[in-house]
Amino acid sequence: MRKLVYYIACSIDGFIGDPSGDASSMLSFLDPEFLEYLTTEYPDTLPTHGRRPLGIDDLPNQRFDTIVQGRSSYDLALKEGITSPYAHLREYVASRTLKESPDPNVEIITEDLVGKIRELKAEDSEFDIYLCGGSQLAGELIDEIDELVVKTYPIVLGSGMPMFGSGTAVHEFTLESTRTFGNGVLVRTYGRKR
Numbered sequence: 001m002r003k004l005v006y007y008i009a010c011s012i013d014g015f016i017g018d019p020s021g022d023a024s025s026m027l028s029f030l031d032p033e034f035l036e037y038l039t040t041e042y043p044d045t046l047p048t049h050g051r052r053p054l055g056i057d058d059l060p061n062q063r064f065d066t067i068v069q070g071r072s073s074y075d076l077a078l079k080e081g082i083t084s085p086y087a088h089l090r091e092y093v094a095s096r097t098l099k100e101s102p103d104p105n106v107e108i109i110t111e112d113l114v115g116k117i118r119e120l121k122a123e124d125s126e127f128d129i130y131l132c133g134g135s136q137l138a139g140e141l142i143d144e145i146d147e148l149v150v151k152t153y154p155i156v157l158g159s160g161m162p163m164f165g166s167g168t169a170v171h172e173f174t175l176e177s178t179r180t181f182g183n184g185v186l187v188r189t190y191g192r193k194r
Helices: 023-031 032-041 048-054 071-078 113-121 135-140
Strands: 004-011 015-016 064-070 088-093 106-111 130-131 149-151 173-180 186-192
Touching: 004 113, 023 149, 064 071, 064 113, 064 135, 071 088, 088 113, 113 130, 113 135
Parallel strands: 004 130, 004 149, 064 088, 064 130, 088 106
Antiparallel strands: 004 015, 149 186, 173 186
């Protein structure tokens, strides 16, 4: 069975963005060393429109073939006129309010989110599923998350959108790897302790 991987950026104090979800303060850490890591280790997680300028638009998928994101995350692309931000992946958007997809490459999940995730995880594929957020979606899917890849940026936001946006019970993960970068970013990978 393939994994649901919550790959997320956050501040030292655990916020993935300010109270409105804006995470632009983290963009200043995309220096050459860290960008090299992202483009070689996790190129599938870069939006299609961001892959083109980096010259990796035609790179085959390495880790993921499917993305699941929440409505708020998807809205960031829609505001820029981009209806299929991850065209190199199968795209799913979880939303209770968006009933019709603005793009044929994007499927809207309006009900039985957990059932759909379990269906995707049961598919026969060498690739995992990228959970792109947001906060509420990660909270709803905490029981289905198999791996966390947490990119911690050396900033403190003080308040904002937490990594998991709904009250959950205690869930244990095991630290599998840690990588540090010259810009102060720390990337930790955790596996689900079951």
